[in-house]
Amino acid sequence: MTAVATPEPKFNAVGLEKSDYKGLTSTLCPGCGHDSISTRIIDAAYQLSIKPHEVIKLSGIGCSSKSPAYFLNGAHGINTVHGRMPSVATGAMLANRHQLAIGVSGDGDTGSIGMGQFKHIVRRNVPMVYIIENNGVYGLTKGQFSATADEGQSLKYAGTNELPPLDLCAEAIIAGAGFVARSFAGDAKQVSELLKAAMSFKGIAVLDIISPCVTFNNDDKSTKSYSYGKEHEVPIHDITFVPEYNEISIDYDPGEVVSVKLHDGPAVQLRKLSKDHNPTDKMSALQLLEDAKRSGELVTGIVYINESRETIVDTEDVHEIALAHLPESLLRPSRESLEDVMKDFV
């Protein structure tokens, strides 16, 4: 690369351009929150200089679940069935531990039909970025309420929702997730930084991103609308992803900034904004969510972070060579060993 000062270098550290991270043209509604998240994924992968073929993209079914087709054409993708992406991701990561898994789901896909698998993938700590594009409705089936819809909310088509919303961040924390963040598709910078942090996190990183459905749930009164998000977003902290921990520049008062080191060098730097929140404390995280629910604030940022848990790849003690690529010599024991085993049977 030349030393000419350009706003952003055209090629990243692995020699790829931004366009190398593109997907197919989206077929979602113009303005759909999901599309802006896809753009952020493209940004983050480009900025982290991830090679596309090292990524796998996974999803369930829904408008949100279509979006893996709209980023990173160079990565293998799998659009599974409704609500079962977590188990498919689990199997894929066991088969090839070296891939970076990016899963995209919806609030229906995760919170309704997928609730059981969601809880269990979190419990197993499968290393992946688990994005919930949360719009409070089932977009693809035309606007029914999902399990995260506001209690008492009325929509022209879906009527009135009588049930309280599930809080998917709280669900993730209770189930044992080590990285839980809430964000807003309208907050491009935060989503990008969160994604970079999540992609660098060891273990499952759950991102519950409010992603407005402009066609079915973008009413001012809906907590999942653009206007509501814009008016009520309260970022807990200003997030900066730092590729190398030692590069962290202490521009701020030490008390104002928390830096969380991630396992392989990078860190996230959190500069306190509105709230006093300790993102490494589970109860404080739950309290934050509970308070936000009461106040109606859209509190965004890293709700909880703790990288200490082992991932399933570690607990299963999986071979360094991806299971998918092991040679026959390691997959089929010797003829003698079979004779030996059969001694047990006489």
Added chain:
Amino acid sequence: MTAVATPEPKFNAVGLEKSDYKGLTSTLCPGCGHDSISTRIIDAAYQLSIKPHEVIKLSGIGCSSKSPAYFLNGAHGINTVHGRMPSVATGAMLANRHQLAIGVSGDGDTGSIGMGQFKHIVRRNVPMVYIIENNGVYGLTKGQFSATADEGQSLKYAGTNELPPLDLCAEAIIAGAGFVARSFAGDAKQVSELLKAAMSFKGIAVLDIISPCVTFNNDDKSTKSYSYGKEHEVPIHDITFVPEYNEISIDYDPGEVVSVKLHDGPAVQLRKLSKDHNPTDKMSALQLLEDAKRSGELVTGIVYINESRETIVDTEDVHEIALAHLPESLLRPSRESLEDVMKDFV
């Protein structure tokens, strides 16, 4: 009844004897915690003078799920499939709102395969008593770890469990349950009082009862064993179910006792024991559970209680006559009405 002083009256208020509440002879292992819970259910129903035919008994699959056969022969029972009792209970209570539903499940039935349905029945607030007979293993399939097994625990057959346990009380609270209790099958008095309170509660009452599996998980080290429970049980409060609220006798210091009135007259009286705990506060309940997990104490009692939520029967505005018993005149609209509707189609 005569006025002769007997330890317990032979007939209860509806003229039934204790034996009228019996079930078939249990086929569980002698000493199984589940059997003692069945006995407590018999006690509670007898003491509350519930007519057996007004009860429905429901379960999934497992040793625990067999137990509805072992109490209340006079009640209709349904042993469903693994993990799906919640949905069956939902349908049954919509069809006949006047029944008292007692559901019995296991930690596997609820925490593994049934996690999704469990969260959603809680969210819908289906009026019922939901008992989890929690032994940390799959009894009926011979001792594999369930999702509530202790992290790091080793069992001869099942090997070592690498995963953190789910806390089903915390799961219930997060999902919106209004009555959440933890107890211990070895604590007969507490289980009985809790059951009476739960049976009188309006909405879903979740009882997570540690119920030792004497065959597969009764090791001293297991937090689900009798010996562990006996040594580590820390009741939060002494619970007394009071059939009529105004009968509550204030024998104690007012600060020592909290009385929670239930919708139809009765109340639970909680006399503080070891812990300062406000069972009507959600965050305090979660904190209690978190602390207990860290300390290894088996904290028992009413973890959370709040009767304010509407049940599904209310939100659906279901007819006073059970849907199952509506006459044809209310089920089939008139011939004229059909003619009227068809006008829309021309």
Added chain:
Amino acid sequence: MTQLAERPSAGSDRATIVNDFTINVATVNGSGSQTANATIVNALFHMGIPVNAKNLFPSNIKGLPTWYNIRASKDGFTARRDTAEVMVAFNAKTIQQDLADLPSGGVMLYPDHLKFEQNRSDVSYYALPANAIMKLHNVDVKFRDRMINMVYVGALAQILGMEMQEVHNYLSKTFGGRAKLVDPNFNIAKSAFEHCEQNIVKSDPFRLERMDGNKDKIMVDGNTAAALGAVYGGVGVVAWYPITPATSLADGLTDFLPRLRKDPATGKATFAIVQAEDELAAIGMLVGAGWAGARAMTSTCGPGISLMSELAGYAYFAEIPLVIWNVQRMGPSTGLPTRVSQGDLLATYYLSHGDTKHVVLLPKDPKECFEFGWRSFDIADQLQTPVFVNSDLDIGMNLWMSDRFEYPTEPMKRGKVLSADDVKALGNTFARYRDEDGTGVGPRTLPGTDALGAAYFTRGTGHTDTATYSERPGDWQNNLIRLDRKHEYARTLVPAPEIHSAGSKLGIIAMGSADPAILEGRAILEALGLTTDYMRVRALPFSTEVREFIAAHDELLVVELNQHGQLAILLRTEYPELATRIKSIAHCDGLPLSGEFVAARVTKNQTVLTSKEVNA
């Protein structure tokens, strides 16, 4: 205004074709062409012209190509046709291909701002100044996309002779008479009409003319009809999970139940509708409700059917009545969610593991959806078993011209339910699974029955006839044999096939939405001199008439809309001694069958097609 149809046709020397052609409207989905298309369908319907509509829409919300086929058929044929003569090309992305798809002599209407190559000289091109008209009417940009579609409504009216009064009537009805909505839409159509009147020289032979073909008919989709049938069938508990094309059936219930089934005395609901968290929960709720004694139903399709598999087997074995509407779409897997198929016959008949076998009803159109809507509950209650109703996307979501619905002809049949008094009269005992009358059906009690001995325990495991747990080989076998006896009894309760006999030795067999294509195919064949008989199977298990029909014919062609010829498979399985007569014509591309297809395949069929050959 002058309908162009009233003027002498100019520029075409071909004979006029009246009320017998198809209009294909190509737009972008989510652009709001529904109102425009419905206007055309309804206008034709009210002009007395037999009409039908097939919506070919993509599986997304906005922005992909969508086609809407409107067929006028003076002879009353309502099957899809393979060609459309009049193309309304309002989608820039497909316009070139849409042109290519026109038959020779076809018509192309398009907005003049769309660029494409007019590379065919055998079609009539009519350009419409859509943008200019929108500008003229000063339409708010928010409504522009939607209202521009009224341009083709007006143009078609003028060019083909669709009555503007009927356009107005429909708009009034659909907008509840609100002039604020009716007028702007109508005025755009009118401008288009006037533009055509003044500028377009008609060079095609197609015309619409008022006739009297629709007496006593209604226009309705099958899902609405099914919902309404269920309302009159006394449905108590509805549990469902959204999925195309089954959603609008649940929507119908959500609309009609509050309207028709609140107790006038108390205002209380005599029903409950739950949007479940998934299909496993939906069927679980039905099991609970059916067990407790309410009439319970769901609507779903393939993926939901698969997920319901375990509990469907449970309900079969524990003998719990419930109704599952399977509005079939194209599978396997997620398949084509907005395309039709009859591909779930085997899946529903054999749903669940271990010798399970279900009752399946096969409605052909909205009218039968209404009937099966209520009748399915009677059958389920009488048999104490799940009943599947295999409708499909074509029936369920398209607008059909249908006969009026008939109010249920019989009072509800609730099957063998013992009351408290009944139980007492039996000496406070009863045998839940005892077959007293050879039907295989035992008596049941409902939870809450206040009689000693009324309670029993329901389970998916082996049991004696008094519902106690048993692993004894004899108990198990007796129970399965009784369940098979019940299956035989089911043959006598389900709707018998509909048979059209014309004295031929060649019989066509079909089911469900294939019906219009068969009717038209037979007419084409008849015109070619080939007379056929026809049996439309209406249920599984087959009733005796099915065998009789097959036995009475030398050759049977089973025409169906799936890949493996599933109806043919089941017929051969059931009647091995007649198996060689049964040939399969299976087709599976996502489109409803056409009469042309049926006629062509029947004509071509001279050799025996076994399932193997069909599959090859």
Added chain:
Amino acid sequence: MTQLAERPSAGSDRATIVNDFTINVATVNGSGSQTANATIVNALFHMGIPVNAKNLFPSNIKGLPTWYNIRASKDGFTARRDTAEVMVAFNAKTIQQDLADLPSGGVMLYPDHLKFEQNRSDVSYYALPANAIMKLHNVDVKFRDRMINMVYVGALAQILGMEMQEVHNYLSKTFGGRAKLVDPNFNIAKSAFEHCEQNIVKSDPFRLERMDGNKDKIMVDGNTAAALGAVYGGVGVVAWYPITPATSLADGLTDFLPRLRKDPATGKATFAIVQAEDELAAIGMLVGAGWAGARAMTSTCGPGISLMSELAGYAYFAEIPLVIWNVQRMGPSTGLPTRVSQGDLLATYYLSHGDTKHVVLLPKDPKECFEFGWRSFDIADQLQTPVFVNSDLDIGMNLWMSDRFEYPTEPMKRGKVLSADDVKALGNTFARYRDEDGTGVGPRTLPGTDALGAAYFTRGTGHTDTATYSERPGDWQNNLIRLDRKHEYARTLVPAPEIHSAGSKLGIIAMGSADPAILEGRAILEALGLTTDYMRVRALPFSTEVREFIAAHDELLVVELNQHGQLAILLRTEYPELATRIKSIAHCDGLPLSGEFVAARVTKNQTVLTSKEVNA
């Protein structure tokens, strides 16, 4: 010690019956009779007597009746027999019925503390002082229940002539030689032996004698064999959920994989085993692993199969290799979880909605379980599709005398997987679903392949042959037709049927664990003068040999262990032109078939049994 068998038989004037009778041990489950029973089986096996064992246990953990049948057969027959001559009646609850079940001339051993009525004079009663012996040995109450069973081991040894040395050998082996465990058990047996020696007058004709019938045989259950086969088949990811009778297959993997499949260089696992939260998750994990390129498998049974339905259809359509062991138990629904059936043939073949059709392998015994354990992966990889292996509870959980396992004869076949270099050589492009060679199978790449153009998108929706989304009718139809072509190709890859020809025009057809009963039934029939041919079908879809066998016989009797005659149904479906020759003998009571049953039903069969008659 003197084996009673060595003494002249006293008190019985009947001819001695050597090595040809069945012992039935009746105990209470959870009482720990496994060791005692296994001792007997192994002692017989090591005496060179062909032996087999059928465990009839209840679906609970402790306290219900359980029976263990041990058959000695000098002729090498290993089917269950309908009667057992020697009853070990150690269960108070069933002792009276157990006595009633004995054939005339039978033997009854019982502990002398059990009270029952000796209401038959045609059997020999031998009372055993079990409590006295336990007291003598001062057994800790904790082990009492378990060790009392050694009393009948010693008694049988003495009465029948089972060698005490072999009893000792087995105990040594099973307790790893630890004298602290071996001795007390053996001593109890010895005391019982001595008691019998001194006090019992043998009045029955049954004897065991060392012979040489088991050369090169092993004793093993099918689930262990299947697990071992998978280990040698290179299984990578195992995901499973506990369910009887499939659990011990997963247990086998949990035992063998760490032992045999840790990389000796690094000690790291070349596998991963996950106990999933349910069967939906288990198959989901297989889909992920199979897609990513690892060999993936699960073991489950009926309820799990039903739950896997949606994702099985997905894997079929998205073409992802994986292996599902279905260790069949009795259905429908939860059914009889500890009883055997072959009732999932239709369920697995047609699993999922919308024209799905699977490959199913049908092993007959542990040896074939081992073989299919590895071969199923080759077939799945070559076909890029799920492969079901329908074993059953009888094969899977009972101890079978089996031929030794053969080490895989061929290197692994991984199917069409393109490497990065392959993709580059193709010009950085490839067509995932293009059928270049008529097999219907296209090439795939694995995630992580470092070549431009290597990535593709997998989905359950319609697609072109380059894996891009498509709703075009032609694309859809081509894809389904190609999948059917793949199904045809599968016929050539799956194991061909095993055919026993004796030149008869009467053929018996069966599958899986019915085999021993068929072999014995044919021998019985042969002795009666009726020669039969026999084809054991080993897979779906059927290979050409299946048709040939049917075509070559006048009458075919399909004998199977289910209610609806499912194999007969599929054969008739496949070969309509031969359908009338195919008769069904289906039996479904939870017990393995016996040779007597087969012989009796074949003899009785003179009239055509259609599926309808069987169902009636």
